[in-house]
Amino acid sequence: MQKIEEIIEYEFKNKNLLKLSLTHSSYSSENCNENLEFIGDLILSFIVGIYVFKKYPDKDEGFYTNLKSAYVNKNYLNSVAKKLGISRYIKYRGIKPSNFSDFIESIIGAIYLDGGLKKAERFIKKFILSNEMDPLIDYKGELVKVSRQLSGKLPSYKIAGEEGQLHNKKYKVVVSIEGIRKKGVGEGRRKKEAEIKAAKNLLQKIFPEKF
């Protein structure tokens, strides 16, 4: 416990909160980190949102949302957890969790309940906001907006190809908008990845200057 307090640079008054924040539901579904994660997620979104808004006063809501997403997402928070070495301190049963982003959120929730908003903010600024990030564009979401404007309908994704076996698959996806000739094409090891790339590809074809 002392070790992890050194890592996160916060000393808990109530050590039980810290323990709880590191307990996966597989270990105890009654006393696990899920409630703290709920709280931590709200605090993280709030602090990061205000931060990006104040840092770039001349940008717009879309930019803020995308830059916030660059910080508040499972991939990035998992990389923060890995860097801090948090996985070694998780209590779990059975298969070890493969993504530790939830624990970053539950630690934030625990710090907030133990020490207040300022202390939680300090952790977020030091370990999460300290990296410069580019806005994370939600290409599929953007394409929905564009498609609604251009055709009044949703974009249509189709699998155009599937290669390889179970653990080595590759998908090819084509996306189109009704009434638009241009098509977006994307490949990836997961369907969703291929769809995102296809959406990005089509957005770039329609708005080369914007995407």
Next chain:
Amino acid sequence: MQKIEEIIEYEFKNKNLLKLSLTHSSYSSENCNENLEFIGDLILSFIVGIYVFKKYPDKDEGFYTNLKSAYVNKNYLNSVAKKLGISRYIKYRGIKPSNFSDFIESIIGAIYLDGGLKKAERFIKKFILSNEMDPLIDYKGELVKVSRQLSGKLPSYKIAGEEGQLHNKKYKVVVSIEGIRKKGVGEGRRKKEAEIKAAKNLLQKIFPEKF
């Protein structure tokens, strides 16, 4: 301006923030309420989340999420806006906005930037949290979880009937889970409404004691 300050029980140091919070993007896409809405939404989620967590210390994350949704959703916030009579003070061009929930959020953002978190919290507690609400269950989301557990796949929605003309349509939707005999049926004037009812119906059939 003075009138609306009386209604919301907060006097702005910077009146421009209040004006901005009441300006729809149709009036000025450059100087409208969207950035304030971004901020306000984060603050609202944060304050409401902490409130439900502290009010019901023995509940779980699912309950907190659903009770938070009962307060933070377009329908409820629109009813708050109507009760306060905010629609009379909105600046817009063209068609009048039909839902005023965004302005509740932008007013919260404006109060926060003008007076800090405590003042924003005061507004939220007085006008939003003052009503007792029941948790708002996300039936479609719940059914996704159930379906993943039971079949490893997503539930399948099918339109089983469509009645009436353009502005008087009624949809009938049937939802099923692979490998499960029971089906959920729902009707509504919008497809989404029918889907939600179908999801609820199926959940009630599978777990009569829970839903």
